[in-house]
Amino acid sequence: MKEIRIHARAGQGAITTASLLGYAYFLKGMYPYAFPSFGAARMGAPMNAFVRVDSNPVRSRSQIYEPDYLLIVDHTLIRGFNCFSGLKDDGVAIINAKDDTLEVLKLMAKQRIFIVPANEIALKHIGRPLGNTTMLGAFCAVTEELTLDNLNSAIEHRFNQKLQEVNIKAAKEGFDYVRSASL
Amino acid sequence: MKEFLEGSKAIAEIVKFCKPGVISAYPITPQTHIVEELAQIVADGKLNAQFVNVESEHSAASTVLGSVACGVRSYTATSSQGLFLMAEVLYNISGMRFPVIMTTAARAISAPISIWNDHQDVVSLRDSGWIQFHAENIQEAVDLHLIAYKLGEDKSIMLPVMVCIDGFILTHGVETVNMPSQEDVDKFLPPYNPPYKLDVKNPLTLGPLVDPEFYTEARFALNETHKEALELIPKITLEFSKVFGRNYNGLIESYQVKDAERVIVAMGSVCGTIKEAVDELRRKGRKVGLLKITSLRPFPVSQICEALKTIPKIAVVDRALSMGSFAPLASEIKAVFFGKLKKPKIISSFIVGLGGRDITKESIKEIFRLLTGKEKQGEFIDLKPELLKESYE
Numbered sequence: 057m058k059e060i061r062i063h064a065r066a067g068q069g070a071i072t073t074a075s076l077l078g079y080a081y082f083l084k085g086m087y088p089y090a091f092p093s094f095g096a097a098r099m100g101a102p103m104n105a106f107v108r109v110d111s112n113p114v115r116s117r118s119q120i121y122e123p124d125y126l127l128i129v130d131h132t133l134i135r136g137f138n139c140f141s142g143l144k145d146d147g148v149a150i151i152n153a154k155d156d157t158l159e160v161l162k163l164m165a166k167q168r169i170f171i172v173p174a175n176e177i178a179l180k181h182i183g184r185p186l187g188n189t190t191m192l193g194a195f196c197a198v199t200e201e202l203t204l205d206n207l208n209s210a211i212e213h214r215f216n217q218k219l220q221e222v223n224i225k226a227a228k229e230g231f232d233y234v235r236s237a238s239l
Numbered sequence: 240m241k242e243f244l245e246g247s248k249a250i251a252e253i254v255k256f257c258k259p260g261v262i263s264a265y266p267i268t269p270q271t272h273i274v275e276e277l278a279q280i281v282a283d284g285k286l287n288a289q290f291v292n293v294e295s296e297h298s299a300a301s302t303v304l305g306s307v308a309c310g311v312r313s314y315t316a317t318s319s320q321g322l323f324l325m326a327e328v329l330y331n332i333s334g335m336r337f338p339v340i341m342t343t344a345a346r347a348i349s350a351p352i353s354i355w356n357d358h359q360d361v362v363s364l365r366d367s368g369w370i371q372f373h374a375e376n377i378q379e380a381v382d383l384h385l386i387a388y389k390l391g392e393d394k395s396i397m398l399p400v401m402v403c404i405d406g407f408i409l410t411h412g413v414e415t416v417n418m419p420s421q422e423d424v425d426k427f428l429p430p431y432n433p434p435y436k437l438d439v440k441n442p443l444t445l446g447p448l449v450d451p452e453f454y455t456e457a458r459f460a461l462n463e464t465h466k467e468a469l470e471l472i473p474k475i476t477l478e479f480s481k482v483f484g485r486n487y488n489g490l491i492e493s494y495q496v497k498d499a500e501r502v503i504v505a506m507g508s509v510c511g512t513i514k515e516a517v518d519e520l521r522r523k524g525r526k527v528g529l530l531k532i533t534s535l536r537p538f539p540v541s542q543i544c545e546a547l548k549t550i551p552k553i554a555v556v557d558r559a560l561s562m563g564s565f566a567p568l569a570s571e572i573k574a575v576f577f578g579k580l581k582k583p584k585i586i587s588s589f590i591v592g593l594g595g596r597d598i599t600k601e602s603i604k605e606i607f608r609l610l611t612g613k614e615k616q617g618e619f620i621d622l623k624p625e626l627l628k629e630s631y632e
Contacts, residue, residue: 075245075413082243082415091412093597097268097354113415115376115511117408118599 057110058201059120063139064129067099072214073127073188074105077195079210080202081109089114102133123147125199127191129174143167150194150234152187170198170234174226177233181226182219189223193230204231242418246377246409247272249416250316250342253381255286256424257340257388259314261306263291263299267321268354269406270344274316296321300328300339307337308445310436312388315339318406319346319360326364332399333368333461335446338391338431339399340384341369345507346406347594355595356406358507358558362535362567368461370400370468371536373506375492377416380404382485383533385419385427389475394434396468398461403535405508407595419483427482465537472534490539492531493546495521499528501610502547504572505556506532509591509598513556516603527607532568543575552585554610558592566590566617587615596621 060077064070071092078090088109095101106120122142131153133139143149146166155171163169172194174187182189189211196202204227211223244252250273254262262281264274281290289306293299296317303313317325322343332339345361347353358373365371372387374380380402387400404410435443449457469490476489492510495517496502503513510531520527530546532539547553555573557566564570569588576582589606592598602620609615 071411075243078413079243087415088243089412089414091408093407094354113376116515116600117405117412117508117512118602119597121599 057108057114058124059122060107060109060125060127061120061123062105062107062127062129063133063137064103064105065099065133066094066097066101066103068129069186069188070103070105070129073129073192074107076189076192076207076210076214077107077202078109079213080192080206081107083206083209084202086111087113093119102137125195126150127195128152129188129191148198150191150198152191168198170194170237172230172233174230177229178226181229182222187226187230190226190230190233193227193232194234196227197231197234204228240418240420242416243413244377244416244418245272245411245413246380246404247411248276249377249381249418250384250404251276251280252418253384253424254314255280256419256421257314257384257428258286258312258430259288259340260311261289261291261303261313262315263293263302263306263313264315264317265293265296265299265321267296267318269346269356269410270316270318270321270342272410273342273344277314296324297328300325300332303339304328304332304335304337307332307339307433308335308437310431310433310438312392312431313339314341316342316344318344319348319354322360322364323348326367329364329367329369329399331446334457336397336461337399338388338397338433340387340391341399341401342384343401343403344406344410345403353594354406356408356558357593357595358403359560359593361401361403362559364401365536365567368398369536370398370465370534372400372402372534373532374402374404374409375508375510375531377409377412377414378485379487379533380409381416381418382479382483382487385424385483386472386475386479386487386489388428389479390468390472392431392433393471393475396464396471397434398464398468403507408508417485423482427479469534469537469539488533488542490534491542491546492533493528494531495528496530496546496550497528498526499550500526501552501554501607502528502530502550503554503556503603503606504530504532504543504547504568506535506568507558509556509558512598512600513603516600516607519600520604520607525607535568538571540575543572544579547583548576548579548581550583552610553583553587554606555586555588556606557588557590560590560593569617585610585612585614587618589615589618589620591620
């Protein structure tokens with residue numbers, strides 16, 4: 057079983073991100089359960105979305121406290137929350153930020169953090185600073201749990217044609233960004 | 240066909256397959272996605288139904304009362320305060336013996352305001368005369384709607400059915416669902432053909448004023464029908480399994496109960512988390528199990544008795560309260576065994592997950608730990624004592 061926790065603000069597309077990720081796993085024949093948890097239930101308020109995925113149907117309905125993977129959609133949340141709480145010893149965090157603006161805490165030996173300027177990449181392709189699909193592209197590259205093809209199929213399933221194209225481009229650049237950075 | 244669907248969308252889809260002629264609802268979190276989706280389905284011409292927009296839940300319930308009275312299959316959905324605003328009408332719907340089917344996205348009640356999940360809204364409607372089912376996951380939620388229409392509209396039953404699904408956890412959760420085909424649904428669920436309806440050519444009075452000569456018998460009959468539903472539900476679920484290939488008991492589900500020394504009794508989505516905890520504890524050699532209640536009304540007394548009578552220790556998990564008394568489900572489970580010779584030695588009661596407080600595997604293991612030789616009464620799990628020290632002064 058893998059557990060993924062997404063940190064974002066309400067309105068930043070975290071639920072869409074979780075269900076895209078879930079759908080990509082679903083296409084692989086896995087059993088994902090994607091779900092949100094709202095804080096104040098207001099636009100802009102910190103919230104979480106989660107994906108729990110296994111090769112058998114997922115039964116556990118609690119939130120995720122010890123994630124394998126973290127997606128931090130809004131890095132300003134790191135100031136007020138311990139977004140890294142419970143991250144597994146060999147866990148991976150992907151943070152949407154320009155890397156020169158971010159101070160990242162010390163890591164356990166096997167933990168890895170990837171900083172991706174997803175909003176900038178999204179602005180270039182989508183015209184809006186919605187870095188979710190870029191981060192998912194990075195997720196595919198880092199975790200190798202999903203191929204870019206899996207993700208693209210999920211994007212095609214979710215968006216209309218115009219949004220498909222731009223999001224697929226944004227995802228590809230997220231994928232390439234992490235690949236080239238880790239070489 | 241296997242699909243990856245949000246609970247609300249899956250429910251809207253299955254309601255579409257049931258072909259109601261009238262849908263009326265007022266949006267309330269976390270039910271909203273269900274009725275938004277249905278409104279879209281009707282607007283797109285994918286379902287030949289009238290979607291009646293109304294100004295309140297009281298009107299939504301009244302609208303479907305009227306449409307079922309005219310012999311038209313109908314559907315509504317609500318949650319929490321909306322369910323309470325409907326309450327007066329709900330008793331009329333069951334009293335007039337109309338098989339309205341309603342999804343309730345179970346949610347906490349005010350005050351203080353909470354949009355999050357527990358069972359305080361639905362459980363408080365247990366005496367309304369409605370049949371009440373609780374779903375563990377999205378698949379079960381979908382399937383229970385089919386079973387609900389089939390059961391409620393059976394000429395021997397003619398009762399409304401409430402399908403309770405945990406707000407957010409299932410309404411906003413997305414998971415793999417095996418969606419039935421329209422053909423299979425048609426095979427299972429015949430068109431609604433009521434024995435009585437409002438018709439200008441054959442005038443009929445429904446739900447009139449009755450004097451004390453008649454009222455008791457009307458209520459007696461309703462209560463008797465609930466007993467008959469207990470007999471019919473397993474027959475319908477058997478028929479369901481023949482068409483759709485999924486097996487439900489429809490009343491209860493026993494999970495690792497047979498040789499268990501400690502068993503939790505619970506309803507709804509938390510049963511999934513409990514099953515995970517049970518498997519983990521079993522791997523360590525602990526003899527634990529779960530009894531899931533699917534049908535809160537009618538309450539399957541003899542099935543529960545049969546399943547639990549040899550179990551030494553029972554923990555009843557309530558996600559609701561009855562202020563000043565025993566927790567609702569706990570008091571019913573205790574009643575099942577009152578006066579019985581063969582019964583659990585300990586029936587402890589635990590309150591958990593109010594207003595969306597997360598129920599983790601640890602919460603469940605804590606319940607098993609506290610299920611000792613000393614009976615617990617309404618013990619709160621995951622309570623924060625430090626918050627109780629705050630005062631107005």
